[in-house]
Amino acid sequence: MTSTDTLHIVCPHCHTTNRVKTEDLGHAPDCGKCHQALFAGEPLALDDASFDRHVGRSEIPVVVDFWAPWCGPCLQMAPFFHEAARQLEPAARLAKLDTEAQPQIAGRYGIRSIPTMIVFKGGREVARTSGARGAADITRWVRSVV
Secondary structure (H helix, E strand, O other), X not given: OOOOOEEEEEOOOOOOEEEEEHHHOOOOOEOOOOOOEOOOOOOEXXXXXXXXXXXXXXXXXXXXXXXXXXXXXXXXXXXXXXXXXXXXXXXXXXXXEEOOOOHHHHHHOOOOOOOEEEEEEOOEEEEEEEOOOOHHHHHHHHHHHO
């Protein structure tokens, strides 16, 4: 890529797809529609309406934590996943999907145990891991597969 290349980045607020110059990724770009930050350093909550848009249209890797509110290991991992988002953005977008609220998406990806993290690139699954992890382990794992 040259410095004039652009990437499609989906806004975590209004879900509009933005074109962002690669050279501007590290300079707090904002959405052309809603003018909010494209990267907030925290995981994005996905639902049925936003999942396919973010996974399918973002040209940066999207790491989805499939979790449920009743899952103890999921709740224990949540602050570490949040910390990993701060460390990995803007190179990757971290997002969470509540499998209780969105069972059809969890079923589509054959989620059998939670927490499960899946890395998507170009709309396709490229890696997955199950089980709670600390921030350093999450960050190391994501960097190893993207």
